[in-house]
Amino acid sequence: MLGVTVFIVVLILALAIGASAVLSAQQKKRDRYMSVIARDGSLSSSDDKDKLAKQRADNIARKLKAAGQDEAKKKDKDKTSLRDLMMQAGYEAPMSRYWMFSAIFALAVFVFLKLTSWPPIAVFFVTFTAFAGMPKLFLKWKAARRQRKFLESFADALDASVRLLQAGMPITEAVAMVAREYEGPVRDEMMRVYENQKVGVPLGEAALQMARRIPLPEVHMFATALQIQSETGSSLSEVLSNLSAVIRARFRLKRKIKALSSEAKASAAIIAALPILVSLGLYLVNEPYISLLFTLPKGKMLLAGAIFWMSCGILIMRQMINFRV
Helix, strand or coil: CHHHHHHHHHHHHHHHHHHHHHHHHHHHHHHHHHHHHHHHHHHHHCCCCCHHHHHHHHHHHHHHHHHHHHHHHHHHHCCCCHHHHHHHHCCCCCHHHHHHHHHHHHHHHHHHHHCCCCCHHHHHHHHHHHHHCHHHHHHHHHHHHHHHHHHHHHHHHHHHHHHHHHCCCCHHHHHHHHHHHCCCHHHHHHHHHHHHHHCCCCHHHHHHHHHHHCCCHHHHHHHHHHHHHHHHCCCHHHHHHHHHHHHHHHHHHHHHHHHHCHHHHHHHHHHHHHHHHHHHHHHHHCHHHHCHHHHCHHHHHHHHHHHHHHHHHHHHHHHHHCCCC
């Protein structure tokens, strides 16, 4: 029983270390977003068009940067609620359905664990995690996946909008055309912007609502550009062209980093999987030899320590090879 208690304490410590690492990664991500917004301003000012267009682009870039900083401060103060998380994942169901599915999932996990020989305290912690943690992690995974799919097509959608604007089409019709021509989250969000604008919502406000559903800095910049254009009548096509160029440059850099770091990631995966594979091989070859880790109290303590230090090593290797742009 003492070994099980030590194992649970070590597992909780490992989860706390993992949470602190995730928070640190999120802070670095926000800093990178601010650097991207700053680079967008430099891209706008370097365009060699007439003087008036340059001044307008510089003013818009400064406003976009300020809007991005305000949004980052707001995110630091207000954590994402479950309602916002469901909206970002693409689910429009009420909150009662979320809690119902969480309770069903936790009940299934509880019934499965009761059929095993786990101690009651371990069953309680795992069931609580299944109720309060796993559904939220699933929503975060879905939201991140949806944002990646949106960003993959967003640059092409911006280029199409720029061509339509240069051809003389109004921005509202350009948004509707993009919604009809593209698939996935880009179509859904652009169509929602167009429909909200048709029922009386200002175009800038409808775009800001889309930015709350897709909390990416590129989408916030797009929404701010639409809002500024609706208020001042500035050059929107130039800003969208610069934004599209920034997104494509980031994609090129991501692919280059992925290619350069593939060897390090493969090595880290082999090192992390080696103890598990060796333990499995020993279990298949000589089960009584390795079963001492699961039966004796000292073996359970050694196993808990090994899991703890392996978790720390995996988190450290992940931070070392997890390059983000």
